Every structure is written in structure tokens, then in C-alpha cells.
Amino acid sequence: MSDSFFIVAVDFGTSYSGYCFCVQSNLDDVRMVYWGHEVGLKTSKTPTCVLLDEHGEFLKFGYEAVMTYTRMGRGESARKLYFNNFKMQLYNKEISRDLMVTAANGRPFRAMKVFSESLRYLKDHALSTIGEHTSGKEFIASDVTWVLTVPAIWTAAAKQFMREAAVQAGLVSDFHSNQLIVALEPEAASVWCKHLPSEGFVAEGASQDNRLEQSPGTQYVVVDCGGGTIDITVHEVLESGSLKELLKASGGDMGGETVTKKYLSFLRDLFTPETWDQYEKENPSEVQKMIYDFTVQKCVGEDGDIFIQCPYNLAMLAGSKQDMSRYFQGVQGVFWLDGTFKVTYSKLRSFFEESVQKVTILIQNITSNPEINVEFILLVGGYASCKILQKKIREHFSSRCKVLCPVDAQLAIVKGAVLFGNDPKIMASRVSALTYGIDIARSFDESKHKKEKRRVNKKGDYVYCEDIFLTMVQNGQSVNCDEVSHYDYYPIDDDQTAMRFRFxxxxxxxxxYVDECGVKKIGSFVVPMPDTTQGRQRRVRVDIKFGSTEIQAAATDLTSNETRSIRLDFLTK
Structure with missing residues (x-):
């Protein structure tokens, strides 16, 4: 841990973002921030929406971005660059530094700029808030240990992209800085839930003890229900109180936004694709307001109907083609009530069905695993606040294990990330999601190596096989978080001045071999070896930690005895 004064944890979500902070020396006082005062709201997170001008310069973030954009006229909104749900561009895709995201007006724009400007806003907001809590004393980014949460199912490339965006945003100045900690979202939530008393969870029954058991050997599933992804991990409490991951993270893109998309798809069919597509193209700001209204109401606490105001321009466009009431004739569960959509509770549940079913199957696959004994299911994240999701998960699993949901489920991750930032070693081990290895050369053996991979070095004194996959850690292997693996390598040629490693x-x-089906290159680094006097007898030692949230490596040229941290580049060019 660095000598910073504060810990600030940033939960950069698909739908909503926020942060919590505390003084480094007072972890019992984790403070949250309320958003939306300027629009008459008071929420613990703000929409992950950013508004840039036509030149790509930052204008607004969060509620201010939403409201500014939704109030724009058609011509002005067509020029501005408005982004939402852009975090999903980092899930299950090949990621490069030149990755593009599409604004609401259809214009492609550099994702790195969108992410970094969003993080810059959150950083500046956090520093300003800290100043307000410290009698106006000014602090800078280097006074803070920053914790950035990411889904556990993200690739190494996605995590690297977020770190680079954080560097560009000014959270830290150095890519390798230990003042920026990447925390896995379900792990952060797990850390927080371990600290909660019984009253910290939504009560299932008046006489039940809803506390999460802390005794060694207790096993539980953490289901991080985000807007974009569902992220599931399984933890066991160890004798030391630290946590062991039992199964590799699983999940997929079935979060809360899936429900919203079902609703929008329904509206498109209701008003006809032609009418809806025209409306969406001409009135992007109104569409965003409609999405926001539904997002708020889909988490209703009662088993009741919801009412959503029909936007003016949609009513005008659709109404110009036929009377509005005719669109709703014969439609089950949705009614037109003089300018308002009435969506019955039954119809609302139908928008959840696909997502809830997929989440249920994922949890079922884990709880039915004979090698583990799950006693608790923790539902965390913004989507977990939806009562329909909570109710369905309890119906399926409460007979075999206790289903717990924190009272403020969407803050479990960011509050836990503060604690994680203070003590990342609370995770004792993790399970590798993939097999990782590097490309090496070995002395050629005709009995086991392919003839087409036979090579000879410059001097002609070494015959070797290229493209061999050296396994460093296997898919499903448990790796201690503080475990460092050591590997020694030698050059192929006497005059070789650098050694390139491909991951x-x-x-x-x-x-x-590294060119076999299903093997993907994910990164590389180069180790300089300027002193060639010892020829091929020189040695490079590579030290790698696979158990950290980010793969960490260092290399030592043992000829010069110089060690340096290696920046593994997982981004495609």
C-alpha cells in the first residue's frame, strides 16, 4: 500500500457509476456520494453517460449529460456526441487502443477518449468532494490510492484498456503505479458483504438471521448483477478470514440492460419498425429520456403496474399515422391512457424472463457441482435491486441455500472496493479462467516435433523447434495470489540483443504449438540484452504473478543483473 491519504473506489458501471472514499487511516468511515441534486434527485450513482461537443471536447457526465442532451433540439443533438452503455464494448471483443464506439447520432469515436474523459470527470469530482470534507484543503490525484472495479469475466486486454484510460485521465501518471488497483467486482462485493450485520441485508423473514456466515469452510456464490454483465464467482472462507476462489468466474451479457432492450424492442414492434426507426433517428435525446424512465421504474419494489409518459415527438409521429389507441388494440399487458403507457406487472415480468432464466441456469450449474457445498447466494449490483430478479432467484434456490441481498445492493461493490484497496491480499487464491503460456524454442526432436517447424540458428550450432507452447498456468488451476513463478530462457543466437516473449x-x-486451433496471441514484451559477450550462455529470468487481478511480470537480464517491470501488452495493434 502506498503512502496516500485517501482511498477512492470508482465503480464504473455499464448503466450507472459512482465512487466511495475514506481516509486511509479510518476504514470504518466509508463515505458515499449522492448524485442528481441538480435534477431533483438523490441517488448513490449517476448514469454512465458522457456528452462531448462536435469536436470531441468534454461537456457533461452523468445526470447532467442526460438532461442536457434530452433538452436539446433536434438539430443540436444531431451534432453533439452522446454516449451510453459504452462499457459493453470491452466485453467479449477484440480490443485495441483504436477501438471505436458509436455516439447516439451514429458517429464513430475513439473509445479511449470516451472512457478517459469519463474517468477524468469522476476523478475531479472525487477530489473536489474530498476537499469539501476537509475544510477546503486541496488534494491532488497522487494523494489518493485509486481502486477501479471491473467484471471478473473481463479479459486481460479489457483490464489493460481501463488502466490505460485511467492513466490518460490523470488518476495516476505511471502505468505500473501501485496507486491504481484494479479490483474484480464480485470480489469487492464479497469483501463488503463479509462485514455486514444481519440488518445489512434485505430481510427474507421476520425471524431469520440474514448474516453471512464467517466460519472457515463456508462457501458462497457471489452473483454480481450489473447493467451489462452478470458476473459470478464462488468463494470459500479460510482459517485466516481471507477468501479462496473455488471456480473460475462465469457469466455473460445478460444484465439489466437486457430487460431495457426487451422493452424497446416491444415498443418498436408496437409502433411498427418504420415509425420507431424514424423516431429514434430524429429524436435521440427523447429516446434516452424514455430509457432512463423505464430503467428507474423496472426496479419497483411492489408487484404493481408501472406508468411511463409517452414522449411528445413519439406521440406526434405515431399519431400522425393513426390514432394512438389503435396501436394498443389487441396488445396484452400495455394500455394507452391519455398520453401515458400503462405496463402491467405481468408484462413487466415478461421483459425479465430471458435474463432471469439465463442467470438461474448459471447459478444452477454452480450449485449442482458435487465438488462444492454452497450455503449462501449473494445478489449484488444495481440489477440486483430489481425485486423481480430477487424474487425469482429466491423461488429457485432458497430451499437449498440462503439467498442474501444487501439493502443497498448497488453500493456493495464500490464500498467493498475501498476495503479491497486497503488490503488486496484478502483474496488468497484465484482460479485461472484460461491456460496461459508463451512461445518458446526447444532443441529439435524428430520423434515428437513437426518437421516444418525445424529451424537452425545463424551460427549453425543449434537446431531447434519453433512455436512451442510452454504452459505457465492451466485453465481451472488454482493459483495463490502472492505466488510468483520463475522461468529461465536463453538466446538462440550469439549476437542476439533482445529477447521477445509472446503470450x-x-x-x-x-x-x-502456439498456432494450433483455439490458441490466441494475447500480448508480448521485449527484454533488452545489450551485452553479447557470453553468446548463447546468457540467461533471462522472467518472474510472473498469475494470481493478481492483473497479470504482473518482471524480467532480469542476469548478465547485467538489471531487473525491470514488464508491461504486458494485451491490446491488439
């Missing part, structure tokens, strides 16, 4: 990953356990 690969695969779901397979033991591939032979």
Missing part, C-alpha cells in the same frame, strides 16, 4: 491463451489444457 498466448486457450481454453485447452495442454496445447503443443
Amino acid at each position: 498466448y491463451s486457450t481454453e485447452r489444457l495442454n496445447p503443443m
Whole structure:
């Protein structure tokens, strides 16, 4: 841990973002921030929406971005660059530094700029808030240990992208800075839930003790229900009180935004694709307001109907083609009530069905695993606040284990991230999601190596096989978080002045070559070896930690005895 004064944890979500902070020396006082005062609201998070001008310069973030954009006229909104749900561009995709995201007006724009400007706003807001809590004393980014939460199912490339965006945003100045900690969202939530008393969870029954058991050997599933992804991990409490991951993280893109998309798809069919597509193109700011209204109401606490005001321009466009009431004739569960959509509770539940079913299957696959004994299911994240989701999960699993949901489920991650930032070693071990290895050369053996991979070095005194996959850690292997693996390598040629390492990953356990089906190059680094006097007898030692939230590596040229941190580049060019 660095000598910073504060810990600030940033939960950068698909739908909503926020942060919590505390003084480094007072972890019992984790403070939250309320958003939306300027629009008459008081919420613990703000929409992950950013508004840039036509030149790509920052204008607004969060509620201010939403409200500014929704109040714009058609011509002005067509020029401005408005982004939401852009975090999903980092899920299950090949990621490069030149990755593009599409604004609401259809214009593509550099994702790195969108992410970094959003993080810059949150950083500046946090520093300003800290100043307000410290009698106006000014602090800078280097006074803070920053914790940035990411889904556990994200790739190494996605995590690197977020770190680079954080550097560009000014959270830290150095890519390797230990003042920026990347925390996995379900792990952060798990840390927080371990600290909660019984009253910290939504009560299932008047006489029940809803406390999360802390005794060694207790096993529980953490279901991080975000707007974009569902992220599931399984933890066991160890004798030391630290946590062991039992199964590799699982999940997918079935979060709360899936429900919203079902609703919008329904509206498109209701008003006809032609009418809806025209409306969406001409009135993007109104569409965003409609999405926001539904997002708020889909988390209703009672089993009741919801009412959503029909936007003016939609009513005008659709009404110009036929009377509005005719669109609703014969439609089950949705009614037109003089300018308002009435959505019955039954119809609302139908928008949840696909997402809830997929989440249920994922949890079922885990709880039915004979190698583990799950006693608790923790539902955390913004989507977990939806009573329909909570109710369905309890119906399926409460007979076999206790289902717990924190009272303020969407803050469990960010509050836990503050504690994680103070003590990342609370996670004792993690399970590798993939097999990782590097490309090496070995002395050629005709009995086991492919003839087409036979090579000879410059001097002609070394015959070797290229493209061999050296396995460093296997898919499903448990790795201690503080475990460092050591590997020694030698150059192929006497005059070689650098050694290039190429990293690969695969779901397979033991591939032979790096060019086999299913093996993907994920990163590389170069180690300089300027002193060639010892020829091929020189040695480079590579030290790698696979158990951290980000793969960490260092290399030592043992000829010069110089060690340096290695920046593994997982982003495609």
C-alpha cells in the first residue's frame, strides 16, 4: 500500500457509476456520494453517460449529460456526441487502443477518449468532494490510492484498456503505479458483504438471521448483477478470514440492460419498425429520456403496474399515422391512457424472463457441482435491486441455500472496493479462467516435433523447434495470489540483443504449438540484452504473478543483473 491519504473506489458501471472514499487511516468511515441534486434527485450513482461537443471536447457526465442532451433540439443533438452503455464494448471483443464506439447520432469515436474523459470527470469530482470534507484543503490525484472495479469475466486486454484510460485521465501518471488497483467486482462485493450485520441485508423473514456466515469452510456464490454483465464467482472462507476462489468466474451479457432492450424492442414492434426507426433517428435525446424512465421504474419494489409518459415527438409521429389507441388494440399487458403507457406487472415480468432464466441456469450449474457445498447466494449490483430478479432467484434456490441481498445492493461493490484497496491480499487464491503460456524454442526432436517447424540458428550450432507452447498456468488451476513463478530462457543466437516473449491463451489444457486451433496471441514484451559477450550462455529470468487481478511480470537480464517491470501488452495493434 502506498503512502496516500485517501482511498477512492470508482465503480464504473455499464448503466450507472459512482465512487466511495475514506481516509486511509479510518476504514470504518466509508463515505458515499449522492448524485442528481441538480435534477431533483438523490441517488448513490449517476448514469454512465458522457456528452462531448462536435469536436470531441468534454461537456457533461452523468445526470447532467442526460438532461442536457434530452433538452436539446433536434438539430443540436444531431451534432453533439452522446454516449451510453459504452462499457459493453470491452466485453467479449477484440480490443485495441483504436477501438471505436458509436455516439447516439451514429458517429464513430475513439473509445479511449470516451472512457478517459469519463474517468477524468469522476476523478475531479472525487477530489473536489474530498476537499469539501476537509475544510477546503486541496488534494491532488497522487494523494489518493485509486481502486477501479471491473467484471471478473473481463479479459486481460479489457483490464489493460481501463488502466490505460485511467492513466490518460490523470488518476495516476505511471502505468505500473501501485496507486491504481484494479479490483474484480464480485470480489469487492464479497469483501463488503463479509462485514455486514444481519440488518445489512434485505430481510427474507421476520425471524431469520440474514448474516453471512464467517466460519472457515463456508462457501458462497457471489452473483454480481450489473447493467451489462452478470458476473459470478464462488468463494470459500479460510482459517485466516481471507477468501479462496473455488471456480473460475462465469457469466455473460445478460444484465439489466437486457430487460431495457426487451422493452424497446416491444415498443418498436408496437409502433411498427418504420415509425420507431424514424423516431429514434430524429429524436435521440427523447429516446434516452424514455430509457432512463423505464430503467428507474423496472426496479419497483411492489408487484404493481408501472406508468411511463409517452414522449411528445413519439406521440406526434405515431399519431400522425393513426390514432394512438389503435396501436394498443389487441396488445396484452400495455394500455394507452391519455398520453401515458400503462405496463402491467405481468408484462413487466415478461421483459425479465430471458435474463432471469439465463442467470438461474448459471447459478444452477454452480450449485449442482458435487465438488462444492454452497450455503449462501449473494445478489449484488444495481440489477440486483430489481425485486423481480430477487424474487425469482429466491423461488429457485432458497430451499437449498440462503439467498442474501444487501439493502443497498448497488453500493456493495464500490464500498467493498475501498476495503479491497486497503488490503488486496484478502483474496488468497484465484482460479485461472484460461491456460496461459508463451512461445518458446526447444532443441529439435524428430520423434515428437513437426518437421516444418525445424529451424537452425545463424551460427549453425543449434537446431531447434519453433512455436512451442510452454504452459505457465492451466485453465481451472488454482493459483495463490502472492505466488510468483520463475522461468529461465536463453538466446538462440550469439549476437542476439533482445529477447521477445509472446503470450498466448486457450481454453485447452495442454496445447503443443502456439498456432494450433483455439490458441490466441494475447500480448508480448521485449527484454533488452545489450551485452553479447557470453553468446548463447546468457540467461533471462522472467518472474510472473498469475494470481493478481492483473497479470504482473518482471524480467532480469542476469548478465547485467538489471531487473525491470514488464508491461504486458494485451491490446491488439
